[in-house]
Amino acid sequence: MNTAFFYALVGVGLFFLGLYALIVHAHLLRKILALNVMGCGVFLVLVALARRTGEAQPDAVPHAMVITGIVVAFSATALALTLMVKLTAATGRAELQSDERDPH
Amino acid sequence: MVGVFGDIPWAVVLILLPLTGGMICFLWPGMAKLAGAVTAIAVSLSVAGLGCQLLAHGVYHHAVGGWGAPLGIDLTADGLSLLMLATTALVGLGITVYSLAYFHGEDMVRFWPLWLFLLAALNALFLAADIFNLYVTLELIGLAAVALAAMPGGRDALSGAMRYLLTTLLGSLAYLFGVALLYHGFGSADIAILAVRVESSAVVWAALGLMGAGLLLKTALFPLHFWLPPAHASAPAPVSALLSALVVKASFYILLRLWLTIFNSLAGEVDELFGLLGAAAIIWGSIQALRQPRLKLLVAYSTVAQIGYLFIAFPLAAGAAASVWGATAYLAISHALAKAAMFLAAGNLLHFGGHDRIIDMDRVVQRLPLTAGAFALAGVSIMGLPPSGGFIGKWLLLEAAVIQGRWDLAAVMILGGLLAAAYVFKVLGYAFTAASVSHEPQFVSARMEWSALLLASGAILLGFLAPSVLSLVDIGSPFGIMEVRP
Amino acid sequence: MERNRWLLPLLLTPAMGLGYSVLSLPEHAQGLQHLVADKMEVSGVSNPVTAVLLNFRGYDTLLEMFVLLLALLGVWSLGGLSLRREAASDLVLDTMVRFLVPVLILAAAYLLWVGAHAPGGAFQAGAVLGAAGVLSLLSGWRCHLGLAPLPLRLALAAGPVAFLAMSGCTLLIAGRLLQYPPAQAGILILILETAATVSIGVTLTALFLDKQHPGNKDQT
Numbered sequence: 001m002n003t004a005f006f007y008a009l010v011g012v013g014l015f016f017l018g019l020y021a022l023i024v025h026a027h028l029l030r031k032i033l034a035l036n037v038m039g040c041g042v043f044l045v046l047v048a049l050a051r052r053t054g055e056a057q058p059d060a061v062p063h064a065m066v067i068t069g070i071v072v073a074f075s076a077t078a079l080a081l082t083l084m085v086k087l088t089a090a091t092g093r094a095e096l097q098s099d100e101r102d103p104h
Numbered sequence: 105m106v107g108v109f110g111d112i113p114w115a116v117v118l119i120l121l122p123l124t125g126g127m128i129c130f131l132w133p134g135m136a137k138l139a140g141a142v143t144a145i146a147v148s149l150s151v152a153g154l155g156c157q158l159l160a161h162g163v164y165h166h167a168v169g170g171w172g173a174p175l176g177i178d179l180t181a182d183g184l185s186l187l188m189l190a191t192t193a194l195v196g197l198g199i200t201v202y203s204l205a206y207f208h209g210e211d212m213v214r215f216w217p218l219w220l221f222l223l224a225a226l227n228a229l230f231l232a233a234d235i236f237n238l239y240v241t242l243e244l245i246g247l248a249a250v251a252l253a254a255m256p257g258g259r260d261a262l263s264g265a266m267r268y269l270l271t272t273l274l275g276s277l278a279y280l281f282g283v284a285l286l287y288h289g290f291g292s293a294d295i296a297i298l299a300v301r302v303e304s305s306a307v308v309w310a311a312l313g314l315m316g317a318g319l320l321l322k323t324a325l326f327p328l329h330f331w332l333p334p335a336h337a338s339a340p341a342p343v344s345a346l347l348s349a350l351v352v353k354a355s356f357y358i359l360l361r362l363w364l365t366i367f368n369s370l371a372g373e374v375d376e377l378f379g380l381l382g383a384a385a386i387i388w389g390s391i392q393a394l395r396q397p398r399l400k401l402l403v404a405y406s407t408v409a410q411i412g413y414l415f416i417a418f419p420l421a422a423g424a425a426a427s428v429w430g431a432t433a434y435l436a437i438s439h440a441l442a443k444a445a446m447f448l449a450a451g452n453l454l455h456f457g458g459h460d461r462i463i464d465m466d467r468v469v470q471r472l473p474l475t476a477g478a479f480a481l482a483g484v485s486i487m488g489l490p491p492s493g494g495f496i497g498k499w500l501l502l503e504a505a506v507i508q509g510r511w512d513l514a515a516v517m518i519l520g521g522l523l524a525a526a527y528v529f530k531v532l533g534y535a536f537t538a539a540s541v542s543h544e545p546q547f548v549s550a551r552m553e554w555s556a557l558l559l560a561s562g563a564i565l566l567g568f569l570a571p572s573v574l575s576l577v578d579i580g581s582p583f584g585i586m587e588v589r590p
Numbered sequence: 591m592e593r594n595r596w597l598l599p600l601l602l603t604p605a606m607g608l609g610y611s612v613l614s615l616p617e618h619a620q621g622l623q624h625l626v627a628d629k630m631e632v633s634g635v636s637n638p639v640t641a642v643l644l645n646f647r648g649y650d651t652l653l654e655m656f657v658l659l660l661a662l663l664g665v666w667s668l669g670g671l672s673l674r675r676e677a678a679s680d681l682v683l684d685t686m687v688r689f690l691v692p693v694l695i696l697a698a699a700y701l702l703w704v705g706a707h708a709p710g711g712a713f714q715a716g717a718v719l720g721a722a723g724v725l726s727l728l729s730g731w732r733c734h735l736g737l738a739p740l741p742l743r744l745a746l747a748a749g750p751v752a753f754l755a756m757s758g759c760t761l762l763i764a765g766r767l768l769q770y771p772p773a774q775a776g777i778l779i780l781i782l783e784t785a786a787t788v789s790i791g792v793t794l795t796a797l798f799l800d801k802q803h804p805g806n807k808d809q810t
Binding site: 126170225247250306310313 | 604608659761
């Protein structure tokens with residue numbers, strides 16, 4: 001196992017660590033951070049495996065995909081944080097009510 | 105004449121046009137309504153242009169940048185893409201007309217650029233032939249949809265939008281992980297190339313699991329539907345219509361595409377699971393719809409149920425791919441038209457009475473006959489009664505189920521139809537009677553009533569167009585691969 | 591917390607399956623590296639990542655500019671994220687910002703330029719520019735520079751509009767979306783990247799403008 005696979009496995013670990021945190025934590029900021037950790041895991045897998053060319057140059061296409069992915073993740077985070085701030089202002093809590101079925 | 109227009113790359117126009125329209129709305133908010141209306145009409149005409157092109161020359165390819173896959177990104181349009189694009193254009197046109205009368209002032213400035221960018225993203229998604237490009241379009245759709253759903257700004261809308269955003273991001277990340285695995289496993293992100301190269305291996309199974317789970321979450325298949333009712337019910341009426349009619353179909357379209365191409369050779373086992381979840385969605389969604397006190401929640405749960413029908417096709421497809429997938433495509437487009445009409449009608453009732461409690465509806469049939477008619481016609485298609493698009497789709501599916509001896513699936517489909525009839529008639533029943541508490545009715549613009557009615561009539565009209573629509577879908581035989589490689 | 595007990599094993603199983611499938615990938619794989627290297631000559635730049643982003647997969651980047659704009663529209667639609675601080679002006683922060691902002695702008699320009707042949711490019715430059723903007727906002731700077739809403743919107747739109755214009759032109763001239771003539775590819779990419787840098791930098795800053803909406807002219 002070379003370093004490319006080591007980092008890719010770390011990426012898999014980050015993905016599931018983020019997923020665990022996303023499910024366990026109720027606070028929205030933690031959920032948003034958890035999604036970002038998951039995203040970092042995927043990006044790490046993408047760039048780590050791009051090193052398998054066996055040459056000095058890694059595969060450039062996954063690198064470009066990750067740059068695109070980072071911009072997307074950033075945009076989504078900005079929107080999520082704004083939503084969280086407004087939701088906290090409206091409900092007084094930075095959490096999603098579990099009892100969404102019957103909104104009064 | 106055909107020669108001149110035949111050379112125009114309509115597929116590309118379909119992406120650039122709404123992007124430009126949205127940009128104009130963003131830069132000059134005063135022109136938002138005009139730009140929105142012109143864009144919606146021009147997009148419909150471009151879809152017609154693309155349709156003529158496909159009829160004349162078959163499948164359309166466009167190698168962006170001139171590179172071609174695998175280095176570059178390709179755009180592809182076959183019959184299935186065309187059908188989805190046409191549905192988007194038609195429903196979009198109806199929603200545009202409705203929104204012209206619905207949004208005013210500040211809301212108008214916020215709505216139009218978001219909607220036109222969403223339209224562009226939907227078109228780009230239906231034309232994409234590259235799994236990473238699909239990811240970007242998915243995210244465009246997700247962000248636009250969440251921003252639109254959050255527009256009312258109240259507690260319900262904000263928490264619905266928040267839940268929607270977290271869910272859609274999770275779904276996209278799972279999908280992206282699958283893209284990473286497929287790219288690194290087979291050295292391309294192009295669907296056609298991957299379909300040739302992919303063979304059963306741990307990587308493909310992992311990608312199938314991740315992409316499948318992510319897309320099911322975004323499509324809101326039971327039991328991953330929890331986010332849909334609050335988000336769809338608390339959004340403004342035209343936005344609810346967009347979300348239920350088009351946005352949910354987008355992720356379903358990707359799932360169907362991947363299953364027909366990349367995962368075609370190994371998805372057999374998963375098909376039964378999809379059928380099971382689809383059946384559960386039909387029963388659960390319909391029962392929940394029946395129990396809802398509020399009209400928009402009822403319509404939203406009806407979407408959960410109708411999504412189930414789309415997944416019933418997976419276990420049946422092994423037997424008769426082309427007709428079953430044709431039926432599914434038919435169901436998807438008739439549901440898009442009917443559900444958009446239902447949400448717009450619900451929006452009219454909400455605007456009219458200031459609430460959407462079903463039992464407190466006050467003689468709406470007499471006072472808003474067009475809206476009540478729209479709801480009833482849409483209901484006919486949702487129930488699957490003839491003559492309607494919903495009937496054709498459900499009939500073809502039922503036929504396939506009976507021929508293959510799948511009585512369990514047939515029974516669920518019939519039960520789903522009965523339950524749908526129950527919740528549609530529940531609404532219509534209260535629409536005829538006077539409420540105990542009468543209220544001051546608000547004026548509902550004719551445009552809002554007519555756009556709902558026309559969309560509902562479209563869903564009915566589809567019942568008469570089955571042969572021609574089904575032959576259009578078959579351009580490039582998107583479902584044909586199934587039969588070649590069972 | 592009862593339900594979290596089975597959550598861990600439930601997540602560990604797919605995690606291990608995924609880890610296994612990652613390890614099952616071949617030790618060496620070229621991906622598209624050779625194809626990229628073959629076409630570098632005609633891409634107009636010598637940094638492979640920039641070539642992929644702006645040329646081979648330029649269409650993704652076109653859509654990505656709109657992802658960023660959509661996020662801003664979404665944030666503005668919700669009323670914006672305010673950075674307004676009640677605290678009195680901070681001498682250390684102010685002094686640091688005064689020194690840092692010009693350096694950051696220079697660094698952004700360098701990153702933009704160097705992106706053609708080494709790591710760097712529009713996104714990195716835009717991020718640095720955005721950092722300069724956010725720092726300025728933190729130290730109390732507001733749009734006093736006469737940035738009326740329309741000029742601000744034009745700056746935000748620079749990147750997407752440049753991409754749209756390029757799409758339209760290439761479609762009309764070459765008949766293909768974003769197909770650059772190889773001789774001019776370098777300069778066209780630089781134009782696109784410059785516009786994108788401005789857009790990204792301004793967008794990152796504008797996310798924190800506590801203005802209600804671009805339509806409102808009462809706030810400065």
